[in-house]
Amino acid sequence: MSSQSVLRALPFIAILMVVIVDLISGPGVGFLPLLTLGPTFASVAGGVRRTTLVGVLALVICLPLAVYDGLLGRPQNNLTIAAIIGVTAASMLASRLRNRRERELADVRLVAEAAQRVLLRPVPRRAGDLRVALSYTSAAAEAQIGGDLYEVVTTPDGVRILIGDVQGKGLEAVETAAWVLGAFREAAYDQSELAGVVERVETSLARHLSGEKFVTAIVAQVHDGEISLLNCGHPAPLVLRHDGGVHFAEPQEEALPLGLGTLGSPRPKPHRVPFGDGDQILFYTDGVVEARDREGRFYPLIERAHLLRDADPQAALDELRADLLRHVGGPVPDDAAMLLLRRHPA
Template structure:
């Protein structure tokens, strides 16, 4: 039974328990004031009308129980009836305010999701001799929308890739993602060096970010037989070699995320990783490796790499996503993006 179903049943369970306890205890004890628990619990998950109906039910049940307890017409019972009416009215007001707040939050989330869909346009399924697969899992409805971002573009210098994660949540994170994607899409075509692309993105963020906001990211450029990676504080991609080898492409030097260039740290330098025919590389955001199961264990991505060996890259990535969802066993607390590149003979 879901938590929502339990909350909806809770008012009736509370009223039933009061009836049973009052009947078992017998006259003279008087548990009738506890009938106010019904409308109180109803306001947590129900609407105004449902709360009113539960309050009316509690009021109706109060009468025969008062007769059974010998309290009908006495001041004590009159106070109980007044308490039920008062608590029901207050619960109806609370339910109305809660529903209004939930609608406002839902509208804000819809706006953020619409903006995110516009920003994260579909990536090409083929780019040169690459086959591309994408998976994006949104956070739970209760969580704020994240700032995960990705892009694949074919430029005069070759195929260039970006994957990143904006610090923070909500519309502000989506706005920052827009600046990063806009700067990357423009610089990826204009700049001949991958490091120059990073500098353009950094310059754009410096004009728009405030405080200590930042974006972790990896920029990549595909070459013959290898791939250049420029890591800005992002989780290292997972490389799956054709011969069965699996390893994380850790950067040769640590680098700060984008947006923190003002701290004076030297910018990262691209490092090259072998990437031949039949090899794969999986880019992902931290929502993947930080996903926990019910025992608090992180998702073992490297151990699940065999799931990506399927014939079709998209189907293989979908299988990995399904395994990730089984590992979590419930709603995702954070967005999780995965971008898989598989190299095929030209």
């Protein structure tokens, strides 16, 4: 039974328990005031109508129990009836306010989800001699919208890739993701060097971010036989060689996350990683590697790399996603984005 089902049954369970205890205890002990637990619990998960019905039920049950206890018509029983009516009225008001708040939160979440879908436009499935696969797993329903972002663009200088994760949640994170994606899409075509693309994004964020907000990201560019990576505080991508070798592409010098350029740390140059025919590289956000099973163990991404050997890159990535969900045993607690590039022979 789900927790929601338990909450909906709780008012009736409470009333039933009061009836049983009162009957067992006999007329000498009065438990009738505890009938107010019914409408109180009903307001937690039910609507106004349901709360009202539970309150009426408590009043109806109160009368025969008062006869059994010899309290009918006495001031003590009149106070119990007044208490049930008062608690029911208060519970109805609380239920109405809760439902209104839930609708407002649902509307905000729908707006954020819509904004996120608009920002994260579909990536091309082919770019040059690359085949591209994408997986985006939203967090649990009760979690806030995250700020995971990705983009693949084909420019005169080659295919350029962005994957990132905005610090924080909610509409503010989605707004920051919009600034990053907009700056990257423009700079990817205008800047001949990868470092210049990062500087343009950093400059754009400096005008819009406040406080200590930041964005971890990797900006990459595919060349003949290799790929350039500029890592700004993001988890290192996973490289899968066509001969079966697997390793993380750890940067020789890691840059600060985007948005922290005012700290004065110089931007390092991109590092190059061999990337030939048949090789693959998996970009991902921390929602993947920080996903835990019920025993608290992180997802062992490098141990699951063999799942990406399928002939179809998208089918391979879908299998990895399914394995991630099996590891967690339910919805992931944080958004998890994965972008797989596979280089095919010309």
